[in-house]
Amino acid sequence: MSSDGLPPLRDVIDRYDLRAKKSLGQNFLTDLNLTQKIARAAGNIKDAVIYEVGPGPGALTRGLLMQGAQKIIAVEMDHRCILALNEIASAYDNKVKVIEGDALDVDEAALIGDTNGKDIHVVANLPYNVGTALLVKWMTVENWLPWFKSLTLMFQKEVGERIVAKPKSKAYGRLSVLCQYRADPRILFDIPRQAFIPPPKVTSCIVQITPKEQPANAPDQKILERVVSVAFNQRRKMLRASLKGLGIDPAIILASANIKETARAEELSVEDFCRLALEYQENK
Numbered sequence: 106m107s108s109d110g111l112p113p114l115r116d117v118i119d120r121y122d123l124r125a126k127k128s129l130g131q132n133f134l135t136d137l138n139l140t141q142k143i144a145r146a147a148g149n150i151k152d153a154v155i156y157e158v159g160p161g162p163g164a165l166t167r168g169l170l171m172q173g174a175q176k177i178i179a180v181e182m183d184h185r186c187i188l189a190l191n192e193i194a195s196a197y198d199n200k201v202k203v204i205e206g207d208a209l210d211v212d213e214a215a216l217i218g219d220t221n222g223k224d225i226h227v228v229a230n231l232p233y234n235v236g237t238a239l240l241v242k243w244m245t246v247e248n249w250l251p252w253f254k255s256l257t258l259m260f261q262k263e264v265g266e267r268i269v270a271k272p273k274s275k276a277y278g279r280l281s282v283l284c285q286y287r288a289d290p291r292i293l294f295d296i297p298r299q300a301f302i303p304p305p306k307v308t309s310c311i312v313q314i315t316p317k318e319q320p321a322n323a324p325d326q327k328i329l330e331r332v333v334s335v336a337f338n339q340r341r342k343m344l345r346a347s348l349k350g351l352g353i354d355p356a357i358i359l360a361s362a363n364i365k366e367t368a369r370a371e372e373l374s375v376e377d378f379c380r381l382a383l384e385y386q387e388n389k
């Protein structure tokens with residue numbers, strides 16, 4: 106038995122025949138000390154609702170419960186994992202609600218429903234593609250502040266570095282601006298490859314993203330997204346060329362935003378992008 110009275114994760118994986126599927130990007134954690142560390146990093150989980158995406162055999166779910174989580178809503182796409190997860194739910198007095206489905210299709214606010222004033226924290230260890238797609242989905246919701254108080258997510262180290270990257274670095278790009286415009290992202294700690302079954306090719310890290318209030322003059326989210334993606338689409342070109350993709354004369358908005366025509370996307374701060382987006386909003 107493990108310290109939570111449930112069978113060790115390796116036994117669960119064997120018993121339910123949860124051989125990792127590449128197509129679902131499965132690399133499973135088995136160390137409950139490590140998953141409790143992630144749970145502690147997620148903040149005040151005792152008095153919150155946790156939305157966990159991709160629980161798999163349940164290592165992180167169990168870590169969260171051991172750290173006192175009272176309510177977890179978990180969405181998992183792999184049918185094989187559902188029985189293992191239901192076993193955890195029974196052991197913990199149904200504090201865990203398991204839903205089989207694709208997290209990309211979930212309307213989170215509707216799924217989670219009334220939280221009786223409790224905060225919602227998102228915790229997930231997801232495959233790279235889905236993780237980035239979900240992050241973009243969550244960071245681009247229309248209403249800000251959003252339905253979650255924090256995101257505590259595992260990514261490949263390289264993706265984590267893109268999220269927190271500062272201007273004039275190679276890693277700085279669309280994901281950096283998208284996350285830093287509305288939130289404060291930080292890398293909390295690394296997770297070595299050996300912590301997983303099977304080990305992935307690269308080191309992972311835990312990133313925490315805490316939404317922040319928007320200033321009154323913040324640009325429209327969709328407009329900012331468009332300007333940022335057009336600018337980084339040709340990141341080596343000067344903005345006077347790359348911004349032609351916006352369908353207006355870049356010189357006009359660059360001048361009013363007080364940005365050099367010869368600058369490149371990676372040199373602009375998040376504030377520069379916001380000013381540029383506001384000018385585009387007015388001139389398009």
Ligand code: SAM
Nearest residue numbers: 129132133134159160161181182183207208230
């Ligand atoms: N959280 C577990 C852990 O740390 O051991 C599993 C992590 S594994 C990297 C990713 C999990 O996400 C798998 O269980 C996989 O089946 C699930 N998954 C993949 N795509 C998904 C999606 N679109 N929606 C929900 N779950 C998904």
